[in-house]
Amino acid sequence: MSDKGLPATFENPGLPPHIHRAADDDPRAAKRAERQVAALFTLSIIGTLGFIVSYFAVPNDTTVFIPFIGKTILLNILLGVTLAVSLLGIGFGAVHWAKTLMSDEEVIEERHPIASSDEDRAKAVGILNAGAEQAQLKRRPILKATGATAMGLFALPLGVQLAGSMGNPTKALEESKETIWDVPEGGKPIRLVRDVERTPIKASDVAIGSVFHILPETIKDSKHVLADKAKAAVLLMRLHPSSFANDSLGEKAKSWGYEGIVAYSKICTHVGCPVGLYEQQTHHLLCPCHQSTFDVTRDCNVIFGPAKRALPQLKITVDDEGYLVAPQGFAEPVGPSYWERKK
Amino acid sequence: MSTAASARAADLRAGDAKAAPLGAPKTAAGKVAVWADERTGIAKGASVMLKKVFPDHWSFMLGEVAMYSMIICLLTGVFLTFWFVPSMGEVAYQGSYLPLKGITMSEAYSSTLAISFDVRGGLLIRQIHHWAALMFVVSLSVHMFRVFFTGAFRKPREINWVIGTILSMLALIEGFAGYSLPDDLLSGTGIRAAEGFMRSIPIVGSWVSYIVFGGAFPGEAIIPRLYSVHILLLPAILVGLFAAHLILVMVHKHTQYPGPGRTENNVVGFPLMPVYTAKAGGFFFLVFGLLTLISALVTINPIWAYGPYDPSPVTAGSQPDWYMGFADGALRLLPGALEFEIFGFTLSLNVFLGAILLIPVMYTITGAYPFIERWVTGDNREHHLLDRPRNAPTRTALGVAAITAYIILFLAAGNDIMAIRLQMSINDITEALRVLFFVAPVLAFWVTKRICLSLQRHDRDTVLHGRESGTLVRTAEGKYYEVHEDLDPYTRWKLVSFESPAPIAIGSGKDANGVSSKAAKKERRRAKLSRFYFKDRVEPVTPAELAAAHHHGEHEAIEAPSAAPQAVKRAKQD
Numbered sequence: 001m002s003d004k005g006l007p008a009t010f011e012n013p014g015l016p017p018h019i020h021r022a023a024d025d026d027p028r029a030a031k032r033a034e035r036q037v038a039a040l041f042t043l044s045i046i047g048t049l050g051f052i053v054s055y056f057a058v059p060n061d062t063t064v065f066i067p068f069i070g071k072t073i074l075l076n077i078l079l080g081v082t083l084a085v086s087l088l089g090i091g092f093g094a095v096h097w098a099k100t101l102m103s104d105e106e107v108i109e110e111r112h113p114i115a116s117s118d119e120d121r122a123k124a125v126g127i128l129n130a131g132a133e134q135a136q137l138k139r140r141p142i143l144k145a146t147g148a149t150a151m152g153l154f155a156l157p158l159g160v161q162l163a164g165s166m167g168n169p170t171k172a173l174e175e176s177k178e179t180i181w182d183v184p185e186g187g188k189p190i191r192l193v194r195d196v197e198r199t200p201i202k203a204s205d206v207a208i209g210s211v212f213h214i215l216p217e218t219i220k221d222s223k224h225v226l227a228d229k230a231k232a233a234v235l236l237m238r239l240h241p242s243s244f245a246n247d248s249l250g251e252k253a254k255s256w257g258y259e260g261i262v263a264y265s266k267i268c269t270h271v272g273c274p275v276g277l278y279e280q281q282t283h284h285l286l287c288p289c290h291q292s293t294f295d296v297t298r299d300c301n302v303i304f305g306p307a308k309r310a311l312p313q314l315k316i317t318v319d320d321e322g323y324l325v326a327p328q329g330f331a332e333p334v335g336p337s338y339w340e341r342k343k
Numbered sequence: 344m345s346t347a348a349s350a351r352a353a354d355l356r357a358g359d360a361k362a363a364p365l366g367a368p369k370t371a372a373g374k375v376a377v378w379a380d381e382r383t384g385i386a387k388g389a390s391v392m393l394k395k396v397f398p399d400h401w402s403f404m405l406g407e408v409a410m411y412s413m414i415i416c417l418l419t420g421v422f423l424t425f426w427f428v429p430s431m432g433e434v435a436y437q438g439s440y441l442p443l444k445g446i447t448m449s450e451a452y453s454s455t456l457a458i459s460f461d462v463r464g465g466l467l468i469r470q471i472h473h474w475a476a477l478m479f480v481v482s483l484s485v486h487m488f489r490v491f492f493t494g495a496f497r498k499p500r501e502i503n504w505v506i507g508t509i510l511s512m513l514a515l516i517e518g519f520a521g522y523s524l525p526d527d528l529l530s531g532t533g534i535r536a537a538e539g540f541m542r543s544i545p546i547v548g549s550w551v552s553y554i555v556f557g558g559a560f561p562g563e564a565i566i567p568r569l570y571s572v573h574i575l576l577l578p579a580i581l582v583g584l585f586a587a588h589l590i591l592v593m594v595h596k597h598t599q600y601p602g603p604g605r606t607e608n609n610v611v612g613f614p615l616m617p618v619y620t621a622k623a624g625g626f627f628f629l630v631f632g633l634l635t636l637i638s639a640l641v642t643i644n645p646i647w648a649y650g651p652y653d654p655s656p657v658t659a660g661s662q663p664d665w666y667m668g669f670a671d672g673a674l675r676l677l678p679g680a681l682e683f684e685i686f687g688f689t690l691s692l693n694v695f696l697g698a699i700l701l702i703p704v705m706y707t708i709t710g711a712y713p714f715i716e717r718w719v720t721g722d723n724r725e726h727h728l729l730d731r732p733r734n735a736p737t738r739t740a741l742g743v744a745a746i747t748a749y750i751i752l753f754l755a756a757g758n759d760i761m762a763i764r765l766q767m768s769i770n771d772i773t774e775a776l777r778v779l780f781f782v783a784p785v786l787a788f789w790v791t792k793r794i795c796l797s798l799q800r801h802d803r804d805t806v807l808h809g810r811e812s813g814t815l816v817r818t819a820e821g822k823y824y825e826v827h828e829d830l831d832p833y834t835r836w837k838l839v840s841f842e843s844p845a846p847i848a849i850g851s852g853k854d855a856n857g858v859s860s861k862a863a864k865k866e867r868r869r870a871k872l873s874r875f876y877f878k879d880r881v882e883p884v885t886p887a888e889l890a891a892a893h894h895h896g897e898h899e900a901i902e903a904p905s906a907a908p909q910a911v912k913r914a915k916q917d
Contacts, residue, residue: 006886010839013832015604015611060463061439069640076466080639083467087632094625102618109610111596111727114499167557167564169550175559176549186622195655207846213655227559230535230654266655271539271674272560273532273692274657288659289536290675291759304770306674306693308682336539337682337691338549 015106022277023100033100037093044089050082053204074083173340179231181314182329189325191217192236192263192316200323201236206261211278212236214263231334232315233266236324237296239283249299256315258324263314264300266332268292270307272336285311309337397619398599398612407623408482411630412475413585419472420574424461428454429524429570431563440647448526448651451566455525455646459468470638477643478520478634480514480666487511487709493729493743495598497722508710510584512702513577515666522664526566531652533663534565540698542693543691561654586645599706601728601840605834612729640866665753672755673697676777713771719872720844733802734841736795737876740788747787751780792879799881802838806830806884807892839883846870846877 002233010121022029064074068309085132115122130240181190191200195213198220206212214234241260264285266274271288278296284303285294292305300311312330319325333341368374380386397403417908430450436443438458458465487507490496496504510828519537523530539562540680541552557564605611613619620652649658663671674697681692716738717723732739754761755776809827817823849870854860 006883006890008887009883010832010836010886011838012606012840013603015370016833055463060461066640072642073466075463076470077639079464079467080470080635084636084639087628087635089632090632091625091628094621094628098618098621102621104606104613106399106549106611107396107614108604109394109596111608111610114595114725155536162555166554167562169553171558172549172553201553215655224559224562226561226652226654230560233655253635258549268539270679271536271698272541273536273539273661274655276657277659288657288661288759289532290671292679302679305675305773306679308679308691308693336542336694337689338542338552339546339688339690340549342684342687342690 018105037097040089040093044086047082047085047089051079053236054078055081123284178330181216181232181326189327192324193217202322203258203261203318203324206238208238208240209280210238234263235266236263243283243297245298249301250297253299256313258317263316264311267335268307269309269311354917356684393616394613395615396610397597398610400600405482405486405489406628407485408630409479411627412479412482415475415631415634416472416479419468422468423472424574426454427456429567431566451524451526452651467638468642473643473892474634474638476518481516483511483514492732492739495728495729498724500595502711503588504713505710506584506588512706513581515836517577518664518666520569523569526652527646528608528649528652532657532661540694543694544699545617545690598727598729603836607727662756668756669749670697670701672752673701675758676755719876733795733798736792739795740792743791744784744788748784751776751783796881797881803884806835806838807889841883843880843882844877
């Protein structure tokens with residue numbers, strides 16, 4: 001209390017007086033609300049019937065043009081709109097009923113502390129202790145020890161079964177280094193073929209400024225096409241030899257290529273998306289997933305974005321018939337970084 | 344049947360009838376109810392439940408939207424399982440969508456096309472499922488914002504906050520798993536990236552990837568496995584946690600906003616029967632109806648336009664569903680310089696931080712917040728009255744700062760789209776967002792806190808000087824003043840009924856004997872945090888202050904604070 005006899009804080013004035021709604025006092029307003037609710041429920045019934053009629057009467061492939069939406073499948077629109085009417089009719093009807101006709105006088109419910117009373121706690125502890133006593137937990141520590149250990153371990157076999165049988169991780173390290181570009185000792189160089197058409201490609205087919213999506217010819221024998229493709233996809237570009245940077249990176253890129261034609265792994269060194277966007281003017285390769293940018297004139301080193309490493313280059317040359325071939329696989333693992341990449 | 348036997352049967356029935364207070368039920372519903380009650384005793388629980396009072400506020404519907412969206416996902420998801428084939432086995436497409444005729448694709452993709460084009464109404468169900476999933480994550484997030492900014496997570500509701508946090512995190516993973524199932528080019532590229540994420544985990548990354556994918560990416564295991572996770576494992580956990588969440592809401596009784604008649608010891612609102620049954624039940628139909636309408640009119644995830652997954656092609660503007668945007672954005676912002684070589688091993692922090700650590704760290708901080716705040720305030724009381732966000736300026740500012748950081752990451756996921764639309768350099772946008780990620784939250788914190796304090800001061804002004812009535816009065820001497828109307832006690836109560844704790848005094852970090860001790864240092868840290876929280880504060884108006892303001896205003900008789908509710912007209916000369 002302050003000097004003036006005023007309390008230190010205001011007092012809660014309690015619930016304000018209830019203000020009646022139109023439907024509380026006026027029977028005509030109440031009747032009107034009743035009619036509105038009934039109309040909404042009726043609308044729902046019509047929607048339901050409309051759905052059933054549409055389902056059986058409208059063909060699957062009829063398309064229709066709807067402003068702002070475009071050409072679309074009529075059946076989907078009809079089923080969706082009728083179902084929506086059916087559901088919204090019930091929803092709006094029920095809420096309108098609650099808001100206009102059901103009591104809107106607020107009710108007060110008392111709260112009680114969440115915590116149990118001391119007696120209840122004591123009782124629960126008592127029961128637990130008595131139970132432990134009856135089970136002779138304290139007198140027989142060996143039961144406690146072995147029981148707890150058994151409980152602690154029983155899930156282990158299930159975990160081992162699950163983790164052990166999901167996949168064979170021991171192959172992860174060697175397979176991460178292999179691609180189907182790898183040429184066995186004394187084997188023939190592998191021809192480059194166009195992705196999709198799978199036709200071999202001559203150096204003379206590659207004009208300056210053009211870009212080709214490339215796979216190894218060996219893809220035709222692949223037993224796991226997607227898995228092999230996921231590591232072997234290559235992007236082939238031809239630059240004017242003078243476009244390459246005048247440094248060791250540019251020289252290396254050129255020397256691993258053929259007359260300005262260079263081939264790089266298409267699998268981003270960031271998280272493995274295909275680096276599919278080649279900008280001819282700047283000789284930049286851009287990954288559409290996270291925008292890592294690689295400079296083809298400098299051996300596809302990263303010039304921007306979240307990737308750290310350059311795209312691995314595939315050494316290429318031509319065979320007797322003038323077709324582009326890769327005499328050896330990639331010199332380093334392709335794709336995203338991983339812990340043992342350098343091992 | 345003998346007479347004696349039937350007499351005995353009649354006796355038994357008579358005895359039963361005596362036990363039932365209402366007598367034999369007459370209606371069919373009554374008979375069913377009695378049948379059920381005799382076997383379950385449901386009437387006892389029902390009478391408590393049906394009387395349960397729920398306070399009314401629009402923001403309390405956000406959690407309801409999340410709940411209903413989840414139910415709609417479960418419902419439509421069951422439908423989809425009847426036609427979806429979770430297999431990566433290859434087939435040549437023979438369905439009715441002509442542009443893909445004869446193309447080799449997985450059964451998963453082919454069956455998703457069948458659901459979209461050949462199953463009558465299948466497209467509608469698929470689109471409702473997807474839209475409801477998006478709605479689930481949106482409403483769940485906004486519901487969390489509501490709970491955070493009103494302090495509804497405080498004792499005794501910390502457990503429910505943690506459950507909600509886990510639900511929210513699982514919802515993201517559930518969404519990602521479902522989004523990946525159709526095995527189209529876009530989602531397949533997402534899985535491709537996910538494999539890269541796993542590889543970035545230090546030491547075990549390559550093994551994790553090989554275990555999850557059952558061999559080299561993509562293999563043939565990932566879709567069936569994600570299917571099992573998406574339709575069985577995660578839904579079971581989600582439904583279990585959600586049930587626990589609801590039970591705790593029942594046990595705690597719902598929080599309520601401060602206002603006249605509302606106290607820490609009551610809950611003011613409407614009973615479950617009939618008002619909330621109609622409102623909340625009707626609201627389920629509204630949410631379902633709205634999602635259906637959107638699904639009828641707006642295409643979501645047109646997988647037929649993307650084509651089947653193939654590791655080689657990709658489309659520009661590849662993005663995940665919105666709720667994974669922030670993690671994708673983090674990946675775009677983290678510079679490649681964060682990849683290191685340590686003793687010949689590769690540590691790819693540029694990927695690991697954003698793709699693997701971000702989500703669990705973000706949710707751990709979120710889940711821990713109630714405990715941090717409680718430690719700082721040392722407040723061990725139960726709180727059932729919500730805070731108005733302005734009355735907890737530091738908490739509100741922290742929340743806005745966190746949301747700002749999230750938004751920056753989210754925007755970063757669209758750096759390519761922004762670059763194209765705004766004709767700007769993607770490099771500049773990315774660099775700017777990198778800086779903003781650190782700067783914007785600090786700015787947002789400061790601005791929000793100032794806004795909260797201003798609003799609090801404005802509340803004080805309104806209480807002390809009344810509401811501007813817009814009526815100008817000219818006095819006999821020719822002076823003008825605006826008539827201020829005193830607040831009625833109900834309105835005033837809303838503006839004065841809050842607590843504004845003072846910060847704890849900072850100690851020296853030494854105990855009573857002048858020796859620095861661990862406990863004393865901890866106390867000192869706590870005091871410093873308390874200062875951070877509460878050093879800028881606005882206190883609620885007291886009755887004495889109001890009386891003084893009235894006195895200062897030189898007007899008619901001053902009303903006692905708890906005086907009659909009618910508004911007292913009062914003029915304040917300015």
